[in-house]
Amino acid sequence: MSMKGWLARIAAGSGLAVAALTAQAYTETSGGYNMPVGVTEISREVHGLHMLVFWVCVAIAVVVFGVMTYSIIMHRRSKHPKPADFHESTLVEIIWTTLPFVILISLAVPAAGTLIRMEDTRNADMTIKVTGYQWKWQYEYLGEDVSFFSTLAPASNQARQLGSGVDVNTVDNYLVDVDHPVVIPVGKKVRFLLTSNDVIHAWWVPELAVKKDAIPGYINEVWTKVEQPGTYRGVCAELCGRDHGFMPIVVKVLPEAEYQAWLAQQKGGEVVAAAEPVAATDAVVDAPAAAPVVAPAAAVEVAAAEPAVAAPAELSKDALIKQGEGVFKANCMACHQANGQGLPPNFPTLVGSAVVGGPAAAQIAQVINGKNLMPPFKQLSDADIAAVITYTRNSWGNDSGMVQPSDVATAR
Template sequence: MSMKGWLARVAAGTAMALTALQAVAYTQTSNGWNMPTGVTEIAHEVHKLHMWVFGVVTIIGILVFGVMIYSIIQHRRSKHPKPADFHESIKVEIAWTIIPFLILVGLAIPAAGTLIKMEDTRNSEMTVKVTGYQWKWQYEYVGEGVSFFSTLSQESNVARQTGSGVDVTKVPNYLVDVDNPLVLPVGKKIRFLITANDVIHAWWVPEFAVKKDAIPGYINEVWTRIEQPGVYRGVCAELCGRDHGFMPIVVRAVPEAEFKAFLDGKKGGKTEVAAAAPGTASDAAPAAAPAPAATEVANAGAKPAAAPAAAKELGQDELMAKGEKVYAANCSACHQASGAGLPPNFPSLHGSKIANGPAEAHIEQILKGKNLMPPFPQLSDEDIAAVATYERQSWGNKGSVVQPSQVAALRK
């Protein structure tokens, strides 16, 4: 690798790390740079433990450095040219063994109690399944028949694109805002089932003192009981890929009546804006905007419901223009804006068999995914038709045009 290429990679990695740190810093709103007090019983206990340990280590630090500084000053060579010649002291040996042991036991007992309480998900009043994707979250209200995706907000996604020209300081909650927040009731014990669809993620909301790894093929459990209504923000706390810094978490805690109204609205077939997964900051063209709105998924545990098919056929130019935006927001992270891919995991789309083959197979792969490619059933029929057409008509490909009605037929 050339020096120029190496420096470019280092710069890109540094920029990603700084962006993620900035997003984390924006979530710490209650106590500045200290651990937040939180809005749950566990968060309060964790904060008390944190302050207790902080106090203990501060006292230890003062004592240790005090003795060191005193010894350096009072026993310097100019004052005591002949050093002391004593050796072992049984009393000192016993003291500096027993005292640290007692300190550790004193810290471990309350910490163990809190850890046990964190893992006790018994008697939960509701369950929410959280699934991590590259790079978005899916929330499913278990037993309620309601599920939806939550992705980076459109404003933040536009602003973060290379060459966007947007002043990010003017974007509200830059990089820590989403299109569809997770809505939860206050005062209820809520169990989270946390997993992932592709790679390891981590669901972290500091104000709840909840942080659990989301691991493919494995379900972690954790719980919370929110005490105060409000909006609470978090981030993915596991390096999950190039857009790791662009999958924030937003939880809106509301009174019970408002939460029931929210669920009723979802069950009644109402839809909300659900932008597709964000594209990359480095590869996307400056003009690339996030995907248009996608339809909410409203059937937990089953295949997501189909978005209504378009009332009319769309022209090729319209499909290509729309498809370019959907591709930039959803596909360019892995297949690159140029369509060159990242072999061997993400093949090039230039001359691709799937892009030049039957349209049905292309649509099925977008809906169901394949290997490391996640499924995209949350996209509307129009979005899938547009991005399929764009892939089939770009980079020298000669595939057919795809219409929304073809996508709708394959969802059934």
């Protein structure tokens, strides 16, 4: 590899470290370096324990360093040229053994109570399964037939690319924003089941006092009950690979009515006829930013008499390529790179690829179902899948034809 190539890799590695630290810094919403108080009962308990331990440590440091400073000054050689010749003191031995024991027990009792409450996931109002991928999160609302992937927001993803020319200070919530946040209702106990599809990740939202590893083959449990609506941000807290710093977490907490409206839209994708308009709410306004339902992307219109399903529209090649470029940048560029060269051997090149240049049906199946380290993208709409496949089959010197949304709908 050339010197230029090595320097580029070093720069990329340095950028990863800086990005991870930046993302962590942006989650500190308390306005300083201290742990945030948070918006749950558990988070306040954790903050209280943190401050209790902090001040106990301060008191111990004052005493220990005070005694050390006094001894250094008052028993220096110039003042006491002949050192004391005593060897031991039973009383001192008892004191410095008993006192730390008492301090530790006094801290362990309240800490144990909080830890027990943190692990008590019983009587949850709802359950969300969280699966970590390199480098995104999948959220499945158990019992609701709602599932979607959450990835780094396109604006942050574009700005973080080497040589993008984008001033990151102009990007809102840089590196801690996503395309599809996980949405939960206020005042409800929500249980999260955490696992991973590849390597160890960690789901961490400081203001909720939630931090738990997502381990392949295991299910970890954690819960939260948020007391006020808002948007709360976190990051993956376990080094999980080259894009570790680019898989943030965004939790959007809505009032119950708005949450139910959001959930209904995710489950059905329904548009109410003009005869029965739906009152505008934040959930409805924000719905386009929410994740697509894992279902065919054809819209379902509720007519006055009976529903009718619209067939996938045929798109021109230019329209598919233009749309596919955006889908590729949001979902594929992290592994396959903007130039399609990938990162062999784990992430193969798309330039002259046998998959991209082979039968369209095989590529559709791989995009929908995933393969090896490539996660499934069945949460994308038929139009998005058709567009990104058409883009890859007609970019970087490839010329392998086009795919229509109807082809994807047939393959599902």
